[in-house]
Amino acid sequence: MYAFGREPVGYQTIAARRRDLLSRAVPVRRLITIALLGLVMTGCAGDAAQPEILKEGRSIYGDTCSVCHGNRGQGGVGPSLDNIVETFPDCRDQIEWVALGSEAWKAEVGGTYGANGTPVTGVMPGHRDLLTAEQIAAVSAFERTAYAEVDQDEALADCGLAE
Numbered sequence: 206m207y208a209f210g211r212e213p214v215g216y217q218t219i220a221a222r223r224r225d226l227l228s229r230a231v232p233v234r235r236l237i238t239i240a241l242l243g244l245v246m247t248g249c250a251g252d253a254a255q256p257e258i259l260k261e262g263r264s265i266y267g268d269t270c271s272v273c274h275g276n277r278g279q280g281g282v283g284p285s286l287d288n289i290v291e292t293f294p295d296c297r298d299q300i301e302w303v304a305l306g307s308e309a310w311k312a313e314v315g316g317t318y319g320a321n322g323t324p325v326t327g328v329m330p331g332h333r334d335l336l337t338a339e340q341i342a343a344v345s346a347f348e349r350t351a352y353a354e355v356d357q358d359e360a361l362a363d364c365g366l367a368e
């Protein structure tokens with residue numbers, strides 16, 4: 206009687222514990238799902254966020270280039286920057302152009318620039334004495350991502366800024 210009465214109690218206890226564990230496991234699983242979703246979403250947000258070097262490029266653009274190329278790269282005194290990838294398929298040429306500017310380009314490279322052989326008019330200032338090589342690469346990469354819709358990683362790699 207004693208043993209008989211005890212066994213079901215033990216059973217119930219185990220079963221109850223198991224139920225208890227299960228009911229606790231469900232919210233835990235839910236929490237893990239939420240945590241994983243959170244990670245995935247932060248990962249995506251991380252990709253969408255602008256790397257520091259492109260932020261620097263954007264601020265250099267605003268300070269130094271937008272006066273002639275427009276606050277959205279739409280052009281003004283200088284041409285719109287929508288076609289920079291057609292003009293400079295290789296970012297290194299764009300970097301050289303920005304460093305030299307029209308005058309020095311004419312003297313050191315020739316009377317036309319870019320893949321389409323655009324005539325140099327002599328109005329774009331050189332930036333090699335104003336900006337560091339990295340700043341010129343940063344502003345060039347920024348222009349490619351912001352105005353020519355080049356993927357961030359691709360622009361950074363093309364402009365020699367990828368780690």
Ligand code: HEC
Nearest residue numbers: 269270273282283284288289292303307325326327328329
């Ligand atoms: C004083 C005006 C002026 C400023 C400031 C200026 N640019 Fe220019 N930019 C021009 C002009 C004008 C051209 C066209 C070249 C020519 O006719 O010699 C040009 C051409 C370009 C091109 C080639 C675009 C194409 O598709 O033909 C790029 C790229 C460029 N500039 C980048 C920059 C960057 C980056 C800065 C800032 C660091 C900058 N420019 C500052 C006037 C300017």
